[in-house]
Amino acid sequence: MSATDTTQDLSQLQDTFREGLEAHGWFLPTLGNGVIGLGPQAEDVVQGIAAAARKVAARLSPDAGTRRLRFPPVNGTRLLERTDYVASFPQLLGTISAFEGDNKAHRKLLATYEEHGDWSAQLTPAGHALVPAVCHPLYAYLEGSQVDGSVFELVGECYRHEPSPDPMRFVTFRMFEAVCLGTPQEAREHREKWLEAGTNLLSSLGLEVQADTANDPFFGRAGKLLSAGQREAQLKFEILTEVYPGHPTAIASANLHEDHFGEAFSMHTADGAVAHSACFGFGLERVALALAMRHGFDTAAWPATVRQELGLP
Amino acid sequence: MDSTAIETTVRSVLGQHGKLSEDAGTIAADADLYRAGMTSHASVNVMLGLEDEFDIEFPEERLTKATFTSINSITEAVEAINND
Numbered sequence: 124m125s126a127t128d129t130t131q132d133l134s135q136l137q138d139t140f141r142e143g144l145e146a147h148g149w150f151l152p153t154l155g156n157g158v159i160g161l162g163p164q165a166e167d168v169v170q171g172i173a174a175a176a177r178k179v180a181a182r183l184s185p186d187a188g189t190r191r192l193r194f195p196p197v198n199g200t201r202l203l204e205r206t207d208y209v210a211s212f213p214q215l216l217g218t219i220s221a222f223e224g225d226n227k228a229h230r231k232l233l234a235t236y237e238e239h240g241d242w243s244a245q246l247t248p249a250g251h252a253l254v255p256a257v258c259h260p261l262y263a264y265l266e267g268s269q270v271d272g273s274v275f276e277l278v279g280e281c282y283r284h285e286p287s288p289d290p291m292r293f294v295t296f297r298m299f300e301a302v303c304l305g306t307p308q309e310a311r312e313h314r315e316k317w318l319e320a321g322t323n324l325l326s327s328l329g330l331e332v333q334a335d336t337a338n339d340p341f342f343g344r345a346g347k348l349l350s351a352g353q354r355e356a357q358l359k360f361e362i363l364t365e366v367y368p369g370h371p372t373a374i375a376s377a378n379l380h381e382d383h384f385g386e387a388f389s390m391h392t393a394d395g396a397v398a399h400s401a402c403f404g405f406g407l408e409r410v411a412l413a414l415a416m417r418h419g420f421d422t423a424a425w426p427a428t429v430r431q432e433l434g435l436p
Numbered sequence: 437m438d439s440t441a442i443e444t445t446v447r448s449v450l451g452q453h454g455k456l457s458e459d460a461g462t463i464a465a466d467a468d469l470y471r472a473g474m475t476s477h478a479s480v481n482v483m484l485g486l487e488d489e490f491d492i493e494f495p496e497e498r499l500t501k502a503t504f505t506s507i508n509s510i511t512e513a514v515e516a517i518n519n520d
Contacts, residue, residue: 207477345480347499352476355501383475 157286171433220246253282272305317403
């Protein structure tokens with residue numbers, strides 16, 4: 124089979140899967156390219172995975188439940204600068220614009236709109252940006268503080284500007300994250316512990332998964348250097364499953380940031396050293412879709428153990 | 437440009453962008469720069485700074501941690517690219 128055949132084969136598998144998800148009410152259309160609504164069965168599964176993840180957190184990091192924080196999907200544009208996101212992933216970010224004009228500007232806006240022109244080009248940056256990773260607002264919140272290896276639990280929306288025909292790739296999606304800030308050893312242990320527990324949870328749901336080293340899609344030539352460094356130091360692991368046979372897709376990841384965020388947000392440990400951090404995240408929609416591919420679109424027909432684990436009605 | 441001159445410029449770029457905990461002017465030429473405090477993001481700025489100073493472009497196969505690991509390794513890479 125040639126490479127072209129494999130690509131055609133893959134896009135056919137993606138089309139078939141998307142059509143199935145639409146036909147069975149898992150995917151609901153929206154007007155946004157790559158933006159998908161979820162039907163009741165899909166949403167039950169997403170909620171079930173988040174609940175199962177919270178149970179893992181209660182076992183691994185008993186205090187995490189007392190540090191369950193919520194940050195909205197929008198933050199200040201400054202956040203993208205402080206996390207180096209603008210430098211590392213400009214291709215994925217999104218900012219918000221708003222109308223701040225007067226009556227005259229409004230007339231111009233309406234005229235453009237009536238001519239079916241791009242009225243949005245007349246808006247002004249609002250100073251707000253969409254959050255690309257659920258843990259980023261946490262670091263800004265903890266800025267300047269002393270951390271002690273505590274684990275924080277977060278669920279929220281992420282935005283990545285990468286519309287794709289692959290139903291596994293969402294422009295906006297939810298992530299469950301368990302984030303540890305502390306000494307280098309505490310961060311590393313958190314990553315190891317969660318990588319194992321996350322793999323076990325996904326296996327117990329009937330998925331065939333494996334963990335592998337990975338790199339983030341850093342932008343451009345500078346990104347090549349960052350990707351190579353990340354892989355070499357084994358900072359990122361992904362848990363992969365073959366939603367499409369022969370094509371592994373990441374459904375969870377375990378990341379060591381070393382002192383990147385500790386440095387950027389002046390966080391330190393009791394000994395005065397710059398804090399290290401690590402996060403583990405489940406892509407909630409991706410896990411749900413992997414389960415649909417594995418067990419079918421009718422959750423009532425899923426194995427009893429899986430239904431029980433996810434608390435499905 | 438001989439290797440001494442290249443090394444001097446490399447040290448100056450490291451001083452500006454390397455975030456080293458030691459003096460870039462006196463750190464041993466074979467010292468591990470990452471151990472001396474250069475973060476991966478700092479290494480990107482070092483790379484871009486070197487490209488500007490020497491008017492070169494690091495080829496993709498040289499965009500690795502190994503290239504930027506010490507003053508010696510950087511100097512060697514710059515010389516090799518100049519000779520290409």
